Structure formats: C-alpha cells, structure tokens
Amino acid sequence: MKRIFLIGYMGAGKTTVGKELAERMKLSFIDLDHYIxxxxxxxxxxxxxxxxxTSFRQIERNMLHEVGLFENVxxxxxxxxxxxxxxxEYMNRxxxxxxxxxxxxxxAKRLELVKHTRPILKGLSGEALKEFVxxxxxxxxxxxxxxxxxxxxxxMLTENDVHNIVKALEKIL
Numbered sequence: 001m002k003r004i005f006l007i008g009y010m011g012a013g014k015t016t017v018g019k020e021l022a023e024r025m026k027l028s029f030i031d032l033d034h035y036i037x038x039x040x041x042x043x044x045x046x047x048x049x050x051x052x053x054t055s056f057r058q059i060e061r062n063m064l065h066e067v068g069l070f071e072n073v074x075x076x077x078x079x080x081x082x083x084x085x086x087x088x089e090y091m092n093r094x095x096x097x098x099x100x101x102x103x104x105x106x107x108a109k110r111l112e113l114v115k116h117t118r119p120i121l122k123g124l125s126g127e128a129l130k131e132f133v134x135x136x137x138x139x140x141x142x143x144x145x146x147x148x149x150x151x152x153x154x155x156m157l158t159e160n161d162v163h164n165i166v167k168a169l170e171k172i173l
Contacts, residue, residue, distance in 0.1 A: 028073045112129060
C-alpha cells in the first residue's frame with residue numbers, strides 16, 4: 001500500500017509530474033482540486049466565492065482526509081492545502097509527502113502564462129506578480145518545509161525535463 005502527496009505552490013508542476021509519476025508507479029492519480037470540483041459540481045473559484053475561504057478550507061480538509069484513506073494513490077494537493085488545519089501533519093502520517101520546490105522567479109514566469117485561469121492572480125503581472133508569489137511562498141514555507149522529501153523542480157521546460165524529474169522521484173520513493 002502506497003500513498004504519496006505532492007505539495008507546492010501553484011505552478012510548481014504538481015499535476016504534470018503527478019500524472020506521469022502515478023502512471024510509472026502504477027498508482028491512481030487524484031488532483032485534490034478536481035476531486036472537490038467533481039464532488040460539489042462547481043469550480044474551486046465558485047466554491048471559494050460562494051462560501052468564503054474558511055468554509056472552502058474546511059471542505060478541502062474533509063476531502064483530503066477522504067482521499068488520504070485511499071490505497072495505492074498519488075494525490076496532488078492545491079497549493080494552500082498543506083497550510084491549513086492539521087493537513088500537513090495528516091499527510092505526513094498517512095504517506096510520503098513531496099514538496100516540489102521552485103523559485104519565486106520561475107513560478108512567476110510559469111504563472112504569467114496561465115494567470116487568466118487563476119482568479120487570485122487577476123491583474124498581477126511582471127514585478128507585482130513576482131512579489132505576490134515571493135511573499136506567499138515565504139509564508140507557506142513553514143508547512144512546505146515539513147515534507148518528507150524536498151525536490152528541486154526548477155527546470156521543467158520540456159517533456160524530457162518532466163521525465164527526468166519523474167525518474168528521479170521514482171527512485172527516491
């Protein structure tokens with residue numbers, strides 16, 4: 001029985017790496033945000049706007065505790081999931097936690113390309129985006145740093161880069 005939790009800031013590559021790693025390790029893949037959306041038949045943004053952050057984080061915790069009982073699974077969490085309630089402690093107790101570590105500069109580059117899909121980033125670009133990411137990442141490091149594996153995922157420009165990250169993680173896990 002194996003459980004792996006991928007954590008990291010938005011844009012770190014949790015879903016991209018997670019899908020391929022799960023396939024290689026013959027594990028089921030669950031994107032926690034997609035799991036929540038399927039259960040509630042609403043987007044994360046809509047849930048967030050309808051119930052507010054506090055209620056959303058409780059929903060997220062409940063769903064994390066649900067999927068955390070599944071066996072032979074790789075779970076990609078939302079970027080904020082480890083930072084609320086006992087979520088990080090829970091994930092460490094239930095399986096291996098892997099923090100995909102990426103610098104604020106690189107995260108800002110990646111997020112610049114997809115910011116239109118992330119409501120929290122609306123209206124941010126360039127230095128403002130980089131500053132936002134840097135400040136938030138610094139606040140979250142207290143939780144991200146508790147991962148059982150901290151993995152440098154800075155270079156993820158090509159499919160080959162993703163393959164190399166997946167192969168390295170497979171050896172570690």
